[in-house]
Amino acid sequence: MIGWRLTRGPARKALGLILAAATILLFLLNLRRAGEQAGRAAERFEARERNHDIQRQMLDAASRRPADRDALADRLRDGRF
Helix, strand or coil: CCCHHCCHHHHHHHHHHHHHHHHHHHHHHHHHHHHHHHHHHHHHHHHHHHHHHHHHHHHHHHHCCCCCHHHHHHHHCCCCC
């Protein structure tokens, strides 16, 4: 009985409109979720880049350090530290 009513006239049009609205709503929700995930991925990427820059600076500073205590004392005497 209910199936017969949904396949006739205005009910069929209303059902089509409801299904179309539901489809559009689900698409928009999925689009929003994808945008949030992309934003989180971008934040993680930026954090990794900052960490890599800091690590590169640390490695660069370590490569310029004095070889031993005597070299450190010489640098301190010359004022090049």
